[in-house]
Amino acid sequence: MPNSLYQSLISRLTDLRKYHTRYQLILGIILLLAILSSSLLFAFVFNTLATLSVPVRVFLLGLFLLTLSGSIFFFILRPLILKPTLEKLALKVEERYPHLQDRLISALQLQKQFQANPEGYSLDMIEAVGYQADKISRDLDFKAVVDKRNLRKFGKLSFSLALVLIIFGVLFPGNFRQTLSAFSNPLEKINLPSKYEFTVTPGNTEAVKYADLKIGVKITPTQANFTKQIPQEIKLFIKSEGKEWENLDLEKIDKTLRIMPADKDVDFVYIFKEVKRDFNYYVAANGEKSEKYSVKVVDKPRVIDVKLTCNYPSYTNLKSEVKNENDGNITALVGSRVTIEAKTNKNLEKAVLVFSDGSKSEMKVNDKTARGGYIIRKDASYHIEIYDKNGVANPDPIEYQIKAVPDEFPLVDVIYPGEDRDLDESMSMPLRIKATDDFGFSKLEIRYKINSNGTEGKEKEFEIRIDKKSTDFQTDYIWNLSRIGLIPGDYVSYQAVVWDNDNFSGPKTGESRLYTLRLPTLDEIVAEVEKEQSGQVSNLEEVLQSSKELQKKIENMAWEAQKDSKMNWEKQKEFEAVLDKQKEIASKLEELSSNLQKNIEKIEKNSLVSQEIIQKMQEVQKLMEEVATPELKEAIKKLQEAIQEAMKNVNQDKLREALKNMKFSQEELLSRLERTLELLKRLQAEQKLETLSKMTEELLKKQDEINQKIEKSPEKDLSNLEAEEKKVQKDYQNVQKEMENLEQMTQEMPLLSPEDMQEMQTSVNNPEIKENLGSMCQSLGQCNKKSSSQSGKKLSSEFQKAAEQLKKALAKTQTQAQKELVEAMQKSLNNLLYLSQNQEELMGETKENKESSQQLAELAQQQMQLKTGTEQAASEIQELAKKTSFVNQELEQSLGKCLSNMGEATSKLSAKQGFAAEMFQNEALFNLNQAALSLLDGMNKTCSSPSSCPSGSKGMAQQLQSMAEQQQRLNSACQNLGEGGSLTEEQMAQMERLAAEQFGLQKSLRELEQEYKETSGVLGDLGEIGKEMKEVGENLQEKNYNDKVLQKQNRILTRLLDANKSLNTQDFNNERKAEIADEILRKSPSNLSEKMLDKNQNSKSGLKYQEEFYPKEYEEMIKSYFKGLSEGPNK
Structure with a gap:
């Protein structure tokens, strides 16, 4: 048989063998499943019906395993190992298909002999058998020889057993699990089937330390509980580390009442208050126990330290500030950025800043540290919420306060002048501005408005440079107001405005109070000065009157003290009242002197009078300061001491002496007061006259300005000048009033002759002036240019005449007064020099006749005559002192000493004491010369004006006076050296x-x-x-x-x-x-x-x-x- 036919036949039989093997394996598996199902079903039934002991379970389990192993070998392994041969399979095919008539098995067997053929069969026959076997079997299905009936039968059995097992497992899950558990652990003792199934919540869990933990239990009856009733009481068993199990009663939930949603799925609960440590627990009821569970106590996340870093706004120039006091309260300037760093006890999952307004800010988390920031804008509060890895938040976070410190408004004030002021002729005002702020400034301005004739102008401003980095500055600025167009009567309202350097909220401003600077009219200045001067004169007259009354009291007290009467309490109070009155007078004099000085400064600033009168006023002010002499102050002090001693009956003579000195000092005070008052009144009259002259010149100036405006203005606009002309009319009325006041003054203090006074009044009160003023106002109102111009020119001419007349009268007054004064001083000087010469001659005669008693008596009479002449000269000089301030106190003191020396010399001559008399005569001569020098000095000061002293040898006179003074000093130096x-x-x-x-x-x-x-x-x-x-x-x-x-x-x-x-x-x-x-x-x-x-x-x-x-x-x-x-x- 060809090899290809043989291989085809072998391949088909091989496929049959594989198919047969698979069939046997499938069948084995089904049988194995059937055995497993039946074994489990058997074990379930037996375990459900009775509790199997360990040996039984071991035996049954062993039997099951042995059966299972045999079944696996027989049904699984054996078909794989013992596969059928091809000849055996060919026989089964021959058996299934008889029409093959053993050709298939023959072909297989003969093919083996085809090569060797030991028996010597015919090869053709062998090939023929092979062809026939292949031809007949080619269309046959060899797999049909496998009997599949067992597969279907045992498959149904196995499926049925498995289905029954599943049904039992579904219907009796507890028993089923218990059976599996029992046979899975055959060596363990099997408890009786549980009647209850415990569902415990939360089971194994973690609890937050110091938090409450609720244990809930739900009980479900099992298949073993045929009554299906649950117990009414359940015990909870807990065990902490190092302690024994202890049981607690769970509370059954009455589900007829309203319960919390979380309690709907439980029957019993127990709440642990403030869990502090780990523990294990389980529940039990009627001998049934649940599984054991564990509770692990963990700390809640909490903040253990807070660190604040405050970054102040850049404009403050403040360095960042770190606070580590674990105090999250924030006090910071608005605009500051505060970084909050919180350290916690455990690692964090999340951290949030939660503010009182509901806003939140996430913080950056790094392990146990959270960091976040916040910009301070207003007062608020915040707390820090932190969450651990389990999502647990910190309980009751501390609420920290945020105090937003506002950037204060800057403060500014004009500390000088610090009040409303009048401007003088300089038209400038020094300003001293002081400002404070907490962090610095950006700008300082002066804002001002001009109010002219009741109309307020637009606000203007100018900036003053300042040190912007300073927080407290004081700057001086001289404000020149001559450039802003003020006219007399206008005023400027102004204030200082300062901006701080707040670049977060925006610069804030601070404003000083509103001050005014007024440019007063000449009439107003004059009226104010005269009012103050009148008050000064009145006050000085009151002081003089009080001093006279006090002088009478002192004289009475001195007279009473001569009676040797003792000092009592009433007299002491009387003395003290006198002293208090004297101190009060001294205080008033100081106040008057201060007010006079202020008045002088005001007059000088506004150039109301000439420098000559100002100098005179300053001399009067100096006299007023010197009214209360050191001798008077010393007399008051000694009188106080004497009163105290007299009260103790220590020394009554000292009181009498003190009263005597006080009396003399008071007389000197009265003399000086009278002199000062006379000088003040005279100066007031002179000033009034000079002020009138200036007011008239001012009228002329204003009228000329109006006349120029008339020439330049269109006729239709002339009515605009009517108000200015009415102002001139009003100023003229003021001049007339001042003229009346001057007339009243000159009645008491004559300055001019009646004829000169009449001429001056006539020029000022000229009826034509009043008539032309009325006519001009009317013409301007009617816009009549020609008539207005004519009236204006007439007025200018009349004002000029009046001004010249007043100026002439002023010059005549000053010249005549000074000339008369110098002549009087010259006369007094001649008298003093005459007396000095006679005293020198008398002193020579005394020296030559020291030992002649008769001659000394005659010389005593001559000395008395000289003393009388000196007293007369002193009286004349005292009257002269009321007319000029250049008669100084040294002159009066020298004359007083001279009279005293002459009196002593007369006494010594009368007593035939020639040597002593000569000494006092020498003293008298010295004091006379000293008085002459003082008077000569006063003359030179009075002659400071060329009009008063027409001398052509003034330089020589000054040199002679200087040489006389130098000789006097040389004489004194020699006398001191010879002592x-x-x-x-x-x-x-x-x-x-x-x-x-x-x-x-x-x-x-x-x-x-x-x-x-x-x-x-x-x-x-x-x-x-x-x-x-x-x-x-x-x-x-x-x-x-x-x-x-x-x-x-x-x-x-x-x-x-x-x-x-x-x-x-x-x-x-x-x-x-x-x-x-x-x-x-x-x-x-x-x-x-x-x-x-x-x-x-x-x-x-x-x-x-x-x-x-x-x-x-x-x-x-x-x-x-x-x-x-x-x-x-x-x-």
């Missing part, structure tokens, strides 16, 4: 320097004589004075200083004063042209010792004299003279 008797080396050196100074004065006198040769007849023999100066210098050079040298020095001084008097007299008589002396430069003599200069120096006198002009080489000599002048002669 100690024998001279030390230092004093001898000083004497040489004084000699050099005397020679210097001699040289200056000789040069002065050569410079003014034309006046030699008037001055007398200056050469003789120079000769005596030379003799004195030689004596000093030889250290020979005695009474004779002293007399020569006094004679030199007297002759110098006489020369000055002669020069002034000649000047007033001939009215020559003044000449200014040239400055003379000479080598300066050596200096005096500091010891001599420091002794009893009168600083006030020194300052006054040093202001005068002196050649430079005599400065030290002058200082020495001041010293001697204050010390007086050697007694």
Whole structure:
């Protein structure tokens, strides 16, 4: 048989064998499933009907496993291992298909012999059998020989058993699970089937520490519970670490009541309050137990530290601030960005900032740290919510407060002038502006509006530079208002405005209060000044009246004190009242002096009067300051002390002496008050006259301006000028009122002759002025240019005449008053010099007749006559002092000392004490010369105006006066040097320097004589004075200083004063042209010792004299003279 036919037959039989094997495997599997199902069903039935013991379960399980193993081998492994041969399969095919007639098996068997053919069969026959077998079997289905009936039979059996098992498992799941559990663990003892199924919530869980935990139990009856009833009580068993099991009762839920939704699926509950530690638990009922569960207690997430970092707005220039105090409360400036960093006890999943307005802000989380930020805008509160990995949030987070500190508004004020002010002629106002802010400024402005004639202008402003970084500045600025177009009567309302540097909320402004600067009219200034002056005069009169009343009380008290009556409480109170009244008067005087000074400043600022009158007013103010003398203050102090001692009955004489001194001081006070009042009234009248002159000039100026506007304006616009002309009309009425006031003043304090006063009144009260003013106002209202122009020109002419008349009267008043004053002073000076000369001669006679009693008695009468003459001269000077402030206190004091010296000299002469009388005469001579010098100084000050002193030798007069003063100081220095008797080396050196100074004065006198040769007849023999100066210098050079040298020095001084008097007299008589002396430069003599200069120096006198002009080489000599002048002669 061909090989291909054989291979085809073998392939078909091989496929049959595979098919047969698969069939056997499938059948084996079905049988195996049937065995498994039946075994499980058997075990279920037996386990359900009875509780199988461990041996039974082991036996049954072993039997099951043995059966299962045999079934697997027989039904699974055996068909795979013991496969049927092809011949056996061919026989089964022959058996299934008989018509093959053994050809198939024969072909297989003969084919094996085809190659070897040991039996020697016919090969053709073999091939023929093969062809026939292949031909017959080619269309046959070999697989049909497999019997499939067992497969269907056992498949149905296996399926039925499996279905029954599934049904039992569904119907009895508990028993089914219990059966599986019992046979899965055959060595474990099997409990009885549970009657209940416990569903415990939450089972195994984690609980948050200190949180409540609710255990819920639902009981379901099992198949073993045929009654299907659940127990009414359940026990909860718990066990913590290190403790025994303990049981608790669960609460049964009454579901007929309204319950929480979470409790609908449970029958019993138990709530653990604030769980603190881990524990295990299970529930039990009627001997049935649930599974064991565990509860692990974990901490809740919580914030353990809060760190705040505050970044302030950039404009504050504040550094970032870190707060580590574990305090989340925030107090920060609006606009600050606060970074909040929270540290927690466990790793976080999420963190949120929750604010009181409901807004939230996510925080960045990194393990146990959360970080977030917030910009401060307003007051609020916040808390930090954190969540751990389990989603548990921190309970009851702390609510922190946010305090938004606002950027304060800047404060600003104009601290100078700090009040409403009037502008003066300078049209400028210094401003001092102070501002404060918490962080700095961006701008400072002055805002202002001009109000003119009741109409308020637009607001304007200008900026002032400031230090913007400063938080507190004070800046000065001089505001020039001359450029903003103010006219008299206008006012400017202004305020300072400052901006801070807040760039977050926007710059805030601060405003000062509103101030005004007014440019007053001349009438208003005059009215205000005069009102203040009238008040000052009235107040001074009241003080004078009070002082007179007080003087009477002091006199009465002094008279009563002479009765030796003891001091009692009532008298003490009377004395104290007097002292209090005196202090009150002194206080009022200080206040009046201060007010007068303010008034002077106002007058000077507004240029109401000339500088000459201002200087006079300042002198009066100075007099007012000096009314309360140091002697009066000392007398008050001593009287207080004396009152205290008198109350203790210690010293009544001291009280009498104190009252006497107080009386004298009070008399001096009254004298000075009367003088000051007279001077003030005179100045008030002079000022009134000068003010009238200025007011009239102002009228002329305004009228000229209106006339110019008329010429330039169209006729239809003339009505706009009517208001200005009415203002001129009103100002003219004020001038007339001021003229009436001046007339009343001059009745008490005459300034002009009645004729001059009448001319001045006529020019001011000219009826034509009033008529032309009315006519012009009417013409302007009617827009009549021609008539207005004519009236305006007439008014200008009339105003000019009035102004010239007032100016002429003012000049005449000043010239005449000063001339009369200087003449009176010259007369008094002549008297003093005459008295000085007579006193010098009398002193010489006294020296020559010291031992003659008869002559001394006659000299006493002459001394008394000189004293009477001096008293008369002092009285005249006292009246003169009421007319000028240049009669100073030193003059009055010198005269008072002189009279006292003359009185003592008279007494000593009467007592035949020549040596003592000579000493007092020398003192009197010194004080007379000192008074003459003071009066001469007052004359020079009065002659500061050329109109008052027409002298052509004014320079020479000043030099003579200067030399007289220097000689007086030199005389005093020599007398002080000679007080100690024998001279030390230092004093001898000083004497040489004084000699050099005397020679210097001699040289200056000789040069002065050569410079003014034309006046030699008037001055007398200056050469003789120079000769005596030379003799004195030689004596000093030889250290020979005695009474004779002293007399020569006094004679030199007297002759110098006489020369000055002669020069002034000649000047007033001939009215020559003044000449200014040239400055003379000479080598300066050596200096005096500091010891001599420091002794009893009168600083006030020194300052006054040093202001005068002196050649430079005599400065030290002058200082020495001041010293001697204050010390007086050697007694």
